[in-house]
Amino acid sequence: AQSVTQPDIHITVSEGASLELRCNYSYGATPYLFWYVQSPGQGLQLLLKYFSGDTLVQGIKGFEAEFKRSQSSFNLRKPSVHWSDAAEYFCAVYSGGGADGLTFGKGTHLIIQP
Amino acid sequence: EPEVTQTPSHQVTQMGQEVILRCVPISNHLYFYWYRQILGQKVEFLVSFYNNEISEKSEIFDDQFSVERPDGSNFTLKIRSTKLEDSAMYFCASSVGKNQPQHFGDGTRLSIL
Numbered sequence: 372a373q374s375v376t377q378p379d380i381h382i383t384v385s386e387g388a389s390l391e392l393r394c395n396y397s398y399g400a401t402p403y404l405f406w407y408v409q410s411p412g413q414g415l416q417l418l419l420k421y422f423s424g425d426t427l428v429q430g431i432k433g434f435e436a437e438f439k440r441s442q443s444s445f446n447l448r449k450p451s452v453h454w455s456d457a458a459e460y461f462c463a464v465y466s467g468g469g470a471d472g473l474t475f476g477k478g479t480h481l482i483i484q485p
Numbered sequence: 486e487p488e489v490t491q492t493p494s495h496q497v498t499q500m501g502q503e504v505i506l507r508c509v510p511i512s513n514h515l516y517f518y519w520y521r522q523i524l525g526q527k528v529e530f531l532v533s534f535y536n537n538e539i540s541e542k543s544e545i546f547d548d549q550f551s552v553e554r555p556d557g558s559n560f561t562l563k564i565r566s567t568k569l570e571d572s573a574m575y576f577c578a579s580s581v582g583k584n585q586p587q588h589f590g591d592g593t594r595l596s597i598l
Contacts, residue, residue, distance in 0.1 A: 403584060414489075414576060414591035415528070422584075461528065465584065471541040472518065472530025473587060 377476035394462030508577030
């Protein structure tokens with residue numbers, strides 16, 4: 372079965388600094404990969420997705436992610452964070468085929484320092 | 486932008502009671518899902534629903550749970566004889582089709598006393 376690992380439980384970044392959140396997946400074939408963001412009291416908002424093609428994908432709110440097959444990674448990046456980016460970030464994988472449900476990582480809590 | 490809506494936002498129920506969580510998926514979506522997130526843990530898939538029947542369910546989704554699409558807009562999750570460990574945030578999601586991005590509602594926080 373597929374699994375998703377987000378090794379960082381918490382990350383603290385200064386406002387205006389760059390950000391990289393790590394995600395590793397375990398799956399035999401090329402999965403469909405997603406990043407979701409959850410602000411306090413809110414649901415999960417889709418930031419971006421990777422299905423195939425260009426390994427660098429652009430998302431909303433200035434985020435991007437790069438799929439690296441050799442490292443089984445799909446790291447999320449942003450060149451300059453804003454205080455409003457403080458939230459919980461979840462990486463998820465969807466193996467397709469007969470499986471419908473997304474498999475989520477445990478999430479990374481992003482804290483923005485002024 | 487169309488969104489998935491869930492009601493209520495917070496449900497408090499006595500252990501042993503039945504609860505129904507309600508969701509209105511995005512109107513042109515065909516696949517519907519329920520997930521749960523126990524406090525401090527990851528989001529877990531419960532069940533998917535397509536063409537008026539369960540498409541897939543996880544090990545968590547046992548006989549205590551059921552889903553229904555009672556009309557053309559609502560999608561419900563019923564939990565019978567609730568237990569303390571059912572306390573969690575329950576998310577509804579929908580997608581246009583299989584393999585497509587899933588759009589989530591804001592969730593219902595279920596508290597079992």
